[in-house]
Amino acid sequence: MTQDPRLPPVGFIGLGIMGQHMAGHLLDAGYPLHVYNRTASRTAALVERGATAHDTPAGFACCEVVITMVGYPSDVEQVYLGAEGLLAHAKAGTTLIDMTTSSPELAARIAALGAENGIGCLDAPVSGGDVGARDAKLAIMVGGDVADFNRAMPLFQKMGAKIAHMGPAGAGQHTKMANQIAIASTVMGTCESLAYARAAGLDAAQVLEAIGTGAAGSFQLNVLGPKMLKGDFAPGFFVHHFVKDMSIALAEAERLKLDLPGLALARKLFDRLVEQGHDQDGTQGLFRLYGAST
Known part of the structure; x- marks a missing residue:
């Protein structure tokens, strides 16, 4: 070069x-x-x-x-x-x-x-x-x-x-915390949407196509959703790094006297994923907790 x-x-x-x-x-x-x-x-x-x-x-x-x-x-x-x-x-x-x-x-x-x-x-x-x-x-x-x-x-x-x-200084990191907080609840919502679709007897892949262009559309749904269904948990972003980010965000929220129950629940679920030995998964690995077939 x-x-x-x-x-x-x-x-x-x-x-x-x-x-x-x-x-x-x-x-x-x-x-x-x-x-x-x-x-x-x-x-x-x-x-x-x-x-x-x-x-x-x-x-x-x-x-x-x-x-x-x-x-x-x-x-x-x-x-x-x-x-x-x-x-x-x-x-x-x-x-x-x-x-x-x-x-x-x-x-x-x-x-x-x-x-x-x-x-x-x-x-x-x-x-x-x-x-x-x-x-x-x-x-x-x-x-x-x-x-x-x-x-x-x-x-x-x-x-x-x-x-x-x-x-x-610090404003970039605060912005990234806001980003990760949004992702935390969205990835939970995607997992629960697909788990519900399967339990209702629907073709979950078809459900993704049907709802992905509407108000539910997101990177989590449209990009990670298909990976969840395939059991493809290869990392684009590691679970252990996401747990680190959520921990920082929760500490900052506590300092700001802000209650973020969605973030707290997401961290608890991802902690469980780590305890099961899946810390090297991508964040879509959360679907394992919702009955992923792989």
């Missing part, structure tokens, strides 16, 4: 089911790409295409922009705040973009620490799963300084189709 010397060097940390695609789009666009992943073997495909691999996040001091897409808030904390982390080694003027779904409070804390050293920090979680990442059609919700957002926009445009600045 030919790198464009006019483009700034970009670091990408976290090459999982979505990060691999997202980083690949930046490489395709000609950005000099530097990569790190805790499981080093996941850097191989991008290195073969021209990326440079590093052994620790500290190696990204050469990058003008560093993007992170890791798993949990504890991973974000280590990558940004650890002794070998980004804030300890990034130069003034660097822009750091965390695209992990993480804690709004942590995003605000990282941004404040970055500002003390002239480092711009954005929280920019995404929605769209592996398909959105693969097709560069992610929804990207961004919190942080507007000037930093504008500088990062060319990169966001290589990875997403809907990009919105939502407010100050």
Whole structure:
């Protein structure tokens, strides 16, 4: 892959089911790409295409922009705040973009620490799963300084189709929590709709076709619904990551003195799915609890 010397060097940390695609789009666009992943073997495909691999996040001091897409808030904390982390080694003027779904409070804390050293920090979680990442059609919700957002926009445009600045640091994460709260009840509703259709003796696939273009239509119904019926629980978005997201959202709701019974029920059901050993399923795996045939 030919790198464009006019483009700034970009670091990408976290090459999982979505990060691999997202980083690949930046490489395709000609950005000099530097990569790190805790499981080093996941850097191989991008290195073969021209990326440079590093052994620790500290190696990204050469990058003008560093993007992170890791798993949990504890991973974000280590990558940004650890002794070998980004804030300890990034130069003034660097822009750091965390695209992990993480804690709004942590995003605000990282941004404040970055500002003390002239480092711009954005929280920019995404929605769209592996398909959105693969097709560069992610929804990207961004919190942080507007000037930093504008500088990062060319990169966001290589990875997403809907990009919105939502407010100050932490606002991107709050927006993603709203997204996950909506999904939590919708995926339950899809499971219950299909379980009811089967119990009533209907052809559940035909039911999906009949109701999918009406008011019930959604990604959960139209895309994950057919997978549920086929017993295809391969992950586009892992159950264990969704449980993490719902846990963050419930903690924030408690802090805001907000009662969200639908979210609480969804988390309880997904917890049961994890207890049964299905934490590596995609979120459509919830259908297992409703009598999935597979």
